[in-house]
């Protein structure tokens with residue numbers, strides 16, 4: 001058994017001459033949060049797409065729990081515990097919150113989808129909203145519902161692409177608190193692409209910095225923050 005729940009090895013995604021990602025390796029330990037940062041167009045979302053199986057690899061491999069999943073599609077990877085969140089709550093906008101989460105668990109093949117939905121809703125403090133129609137939720141609650149849908153079936157790895165976008169400072173803080181709690185209470189490991197530096201440096205165990213499809217720095221938040229290359233490439237004088 002691998003010590004890493006997730007490993008990307010020399011991953012490259014090229015679109016014709018555009019090297020969106022070019023030789024990226026990264027790991028995710030059990031219960032770890034790894035923040036991915038970098039300027040616009042650096043390749044962060046493409047890495048997420050490559051790991052989930054949404055985009056075909058030009059080169060490299062992806063391992064989940066030590067197993068090579070590079071040849072598997074996105075649905076198969078999800079069934080094996082690799083989950084990502086989408087801004088997709090509007091798809092079932094007319095459905096009450098609990099029903100929506102239960103349906104997602106049922107589609108995943110979870111044996112007791114009702115119990116799974118209840119556990120997820122309780123964990124994310126969404127139980128008081130269980131019977132509310134999704135589109136009547138506030139934006140911050142909708143983002144939490146989005147996270148709830150990603151958590152059905154108890155995934156081991158969660159890939160989040162800008163989960164704080166559009167949230168107020170308080171909503172971001174609440175979501176960050178939930179993410180941190182999930183890593184210990186549910187044993188979930190998180191790969192977090194996020195532009196909110198307070199959140200990234202506040203909750204990540206390790207941070208990886210991208211520039212032009214490559215990793216330019218990686219390590220503990222304090223060290224990364226102090227790295228002159230990082231400050232120059234991304235953080236600027238605000239760091």
Ligand SMILES: Nc1ncnc2c1ncn2[C@@H]1O[C@H](COP(=O)(O)OP(=O)(O)OP(=O)(O)O)[C@@H](O)[C@H]1O
Nearest residue numbers: 015018019020038039040041042043044045046047
């Ligand atoms: N389908 C595609 N075809 C061609 N080029 C693409 C495609 N998808 C992404 N790219 C290019 O790959 C590069 C990386 O894009 P990506 O969206 O991964 O960056 P990002 O770091 O997530 O940026 P942002 O922070 O703005 O979301 C960019 O130059 C982008 O234009």
